[in-house]
Amino acid sequence: MRSGDDPGLPETPLEDGTEWTGPDGHRVRLEGRTHADVSLAPGESFTTTITVRATPPDVPGFRPAPPPGPAPWADAPLTVRSGDERLDRLVAQGVADLGALLLSYDGDVYCAAGSPWYLTLFGRDALWTARLALPLGYELAAGTLRALARHQGVRRDPVTEEAPGKIPHELRPGDATTWLPPIYYGSVDATPLFVVTLAEARRWGMPDDEVAALLPAVERALEWLGTFDGEFVSYVGSADRLSNQGWKDSADGVQHADGRLARPPVALSEVQAYSYQAAVLGADLLDAFGRPGADRWRRWAADLAERFRARFWVDDGAGGYPAIALDGDGRPVDGVASNLGHLLGTGLLTAAEEAKVAARLPELDSGWGLRTLTPDAAGFDPLSYHLGSVWPHDTVIAILGLVRAGHPAVAARLARGLIGAAAAFGHRLPELFGGQDSGTPPVPYPTACSPQAWAAAVSPALVTALLGLDVDVPSGRVALAPVPGFGELSAGNIRVGRAVLSARVDGDGRATVTGLPSGMTTWIREAGT
Structure with missing residues (x-):
């Protein structure tokens, strides 16, 4: 393989090989002797080693990591x-x-x-x-x-x-x-x-x-x-x-x-x-x-x-x-x-x-x-x-x-x-x-x-x-404003800001909410009204 075989990519000659850079930032480097003139007599052999290193582009600073702790809602899940x-x-x-x-x-x-x-x-x-x-x-x-x-x-x-x-x-x-x-x-x-x-x-x-x-x-x-x-x-x-x-x-x-x-x-x-x-x-x-x-x-x-x-x-x-x-x-x-x-x-x-x-x-x-x-x-x-x-x-x-x-x-x-x-x-x-x-x-x-x-x-x-x-x-x-037809329904640990609310709809569609922080009010419409 000769380094000039792919003229479509920018090529950088290196002391120990050649590197190509793709349009999206991917780089491929060949390290070692990429071509040689060799004369071999019958029964003789020739060996060379070429190392290929591919380096993808990266998003600076981005790498998914585990969360720093449990989910914010873990202690009181919905x-x-x-x-x-x-x-x-x-x-x-x-x-x-x-x-x-x-x-x-x-x-x-x-x-x-x-x-x-x-x-x-x-x-x-x-x-x-x-x-x-x-x-x-x-x-x-x-x-x-x-x-x-x-x-x-x-x-x-x-x-x-x-x-x-x-x-x-x-x-x-x-x-x-x-x-x-x-x-x-x-x-x-x-x-x-x-x-x-x-x-x-x-x-x-x-x-x-x-x-x-x-x-x-x-x-x-x-x-x-x-x-x-x-x-x-x-x-x-x-x-x-x-x-x-x-x-x-x-x-x-x-x-x-x-x-x-x-x-x-x-x-x-x-x-x-x-x-x-x-x-x-x-x-x-x-x-x-x-x-x-x-x-x-x-x-x-x-x-x-x-x-x-x-x-x-x-x-x-x-x-x-x-x-x-x-x-x-x-x-x-x-x-x-x-x-x-x-x-x-x-x-x-x-x-x-x-x-x-x-x-x-x-x-x-x-x-x-x-x-x-x-x-x-x-x-x-x-x-x-x-x-x-x-x-x-x-x-x-x-x-x-x-x-x-x-x-x-x-x-x-x-x-x-x-x-x-x-x-x-x-x-x-x-x-x-x-x-x-x-x-x-x-x-x-x-x-x-x-x-x-x-x-x-x-x-x-x-x-x-x-x-x-x-x-x-x-x-x-x-x-x-509860959706009618689902009977009794209660939901706990609804997180609103730093508050944790609970809501309940009874069998008649009447709703109540508890846990509201100070200064907040509720507006409730019964199911079906």
Whole structure:
């Protein structure tokens, strides 16, 4: 082998060999005699030794480490006691799994995305997990936010897809990288989710000094959203990295009802909802801490909502629904899909529009949870990754949105499906499972992570939803509006700031809460009223 055989890579001659450097920072060094002129007589031999050393690039300072101690909630984990033992066991298993998935970065805890494939920090996954798990306390959200903020984008890099203000999609140690760079920013939704997660963590009691320390990152994240001024928040993707960059990130995950793949740039409906919510809640944070710019982001959000209303709605003669996305030609990507559920409760839709969405979600209900795509679509496959399978976190996001939007009956039906599905998996919900009808037991997806972080976080999220729990520490208020139909239900060790609350719903739907810190009040609506 001669060192000049690969002219495509930068080559560095060394005293004892040669080194090549790849475009992503990988280095390969050959040590020893790489070529020789040898004359051998019959029966003679020649031996040489070449040592190959591969040095992957690294993310400065990043290496997953065990958490510095037990989970913040370990001494008093969230518990549920109800008339349905399956729910009680689902919550216990999910809380335990979240503790088992904890890792740390410079002492800040976050949840690894899932075992066995994704035992590292994923922006979108970690943020959603922290949001769904807020009844366990604000500490997981705070640690996740700080860990991600350390690598918020500062420049433009076409290889890693970094951009100023952008939150990473995933980070890996250099020696664990495969086909993606060790730090990769190919996510269109992690950045708005970062802002929303901080705002919600503050409502659940994250101290103001910790919130204030992250406000510069919030301002940079909002500025990234602002690069889409007058446009929808979209992505182009990359054929050699991730072509789709929302949570449905498989190559065929975004397609028209006739099976055609959406041509980029793609503007996902749920990303517009996250971005609207980030702009509004980000503005509230700026106001709360006396920082400028709030009015700009409220105007930005209002403009986005108006344009969404004009462009995304599909008129199918049955009330209409928001498209999955707009494709690169500005055409709606049609077909009813679970993206709909992520719009609820974000503020992007009017109450009348939320009612239309709530009315369409049952079309996706397998009986075990929401299918990711309607069976009427050409690409539907119940055992696909994103085209008909059921993702528990996807369903619980819709459940939370339905409760916030005032549609508890639909939420209750979906919650019962998830509780029933969990029993088929030993009460541990996997990353995803088959979208077959409930006439058959849930079908495992062959390579699903289990445990998986946002699937485990379904457990505390169900507690939030079934209690209709709405916490707002800065306003001094805790509200409960229990979902009817679940009988007696008690939840203990709900962590709000430094306080530990208990809530109970009796057989008549009357709710009580105890353990409120001084200065906080409750607002309670009985189930069914």
